[in-house]
Amino acid sequence: MLFFILKRLAQSVLVMAIVSAVSFSLFNFVGDPVNNMVGQDATREQRIEIRQQLGLDDPILTQYTRFLGNMMRGDFGLSYRIKRPVDELILERLPATLELVFVSAIIALFVGITLGIYTGIRRKSWISRSILSVSLVGVSLPTFIIGIALIYVFAVHLRWLPSSGRSGTIEFGWWKTSLLTVDGWRAIILPAITLSLFQLTLILRLVRAEMLEVMQTDFIKFARARGLSERAINFRHALRNTLVPVITIIGLNIGGLIAFSVITETVFQWPGTGLMFIQAVDFVDVPIMAAYLVFVALLFVLINLIVDILYFIVDPRIRLGE
């Protein structure tokens, strides 16, 4: 157990080292940091002075160690464009992304599991069949097209919901939430549905497949033979046994939600970290790009580490294999 976790940890550290090296090299190879600090019309002396202040004349390895040290403290310097500390900007934007991901995850889980159970139990009914065909189409639709379609129907045509931005926020210290007002919920509903749809279909199909498989097992046949009610068989015996694989993929799905939040945030102009990254690329705002890179890598490394350890605890076969 300890060895397994140590091995995974070592791998995670290696990944972070590579990602940090990439984001460090961004500073050196993308644009001239001095130009970005002082503008075009600074004198030669000013430039040399700033070079020394920034330590750009030090050996590369010294610079990289310094970058790593700063990274550990979450310090990525000032944004070139907005001239504010990057960690501050990310913290400001983070609640928007996390709330969006959270609401989408709830929708995907709740609707996905419910429909999955339904289509698993009533697999011959026409409702199940149509749910499945719709979900097949849902998988091949690119996220941004779903977003545009929802905007056109609910914002442009019916005028029920706002098409962009985040409104009705209330502050709790640094955390701005939009989940406590009606306006906030109206704004989050379309992006959250857009983001959740793909994961929803995945969960639906997984739960359905697991339900079908469990229904074939001997213990369900035995439960039938004992004369238990359909309800007890479906929910007490079948459903419970389908949930283990579902729970383990939820972790990985959160990663997927964060990945697709970049697209959803751009479609709905949702002021989260993904939109910030896209805007940073447009303006070659290297500190924000570097920070986002490290942030995303860290998130994925953590999610994978947790999922691996969970697998290890849940499934004894992996323990024997190691």
Place this chain on the structure above:
Amino acid sequence: MQQDRPMTRWERFKDNDIVWSFLHSPGAIVAATITLIAILACVFAPLIAPFDPFDPAQISLWDGKLPPAWIDGGQPQYLLGTDNQGRDMLSTILYGGRLSILVGLAAVCLGMVLGVTLGVISGYVGGVTDAVIMRIADVQLTIPGILLAILINGIGRAALPLELREEFAIYVVIIAIGLTDWPQFARVTRGATMVEANKEYVQAARIIGLPGWMIMLRHILPNTLRPVLVIATIGLALAIIAEATLSFLGQGIPPTTPSLGTLIRVGNEYLFSGLWWITFFPAIALVVLVFAVNLLGDWMRDALNPKLR
């Protein structure tokens, strides 16, 4: 089949299990037909398209924002209407689709060459080389492809000077998508290579002293290509979506030579004024294209690899 006379080439072709499976699967025939029509329409876009959207002489702003021909105010020569600049929608979609398919194919080829090469080396050489290559592939597979493509594309764009960005955008997109694609190819090829490497013909080749690269290239590689074809087809659909997504985010193909994704992005700005057709038709074209390629890939997976059925 009775063997009283040698089979003609055509009969042997029809007798092939893959062809048989294809002719007995209506979904695959429909998907292949749509894909073929789409590819032909896009390849021959300059011949089919009623207008050349890149020729300023054929565009007039007066004809801008016209609805499709069957709606009031539409004009018969613009079947699907015109965009904000007065370009014929049907023509821009054909040219845009051409670019989308081209970028998708190029990206998949890049990923395939990279992945197959690394996969064969990994499977044949083994040892530390294998461990390193597969570890990298594992790590990369934990990150969703589209996010990785956005990140690599972003870095690539930022690394280019501003004036070169539009000119090289298409190459940056191809490289970004290709680099996210390779691990799937590498994994499958590595598995197939390890199976082949233990077979007698490879050992015989080794004994007669053929160099390693020649065994890999001439003997092992051709025998690993079936599964690669399946992944390449599914990968093409994903690559087309990835390109459209990057272009939609404003990080891909520039509006001067629009792809389907760029067209949707541009049209999106006119959605609120009720000019739905500028977004709608490119979006439909994209969805149909992706759906057809996906269906084809699904069928191919079933037909070429009975184990996955």
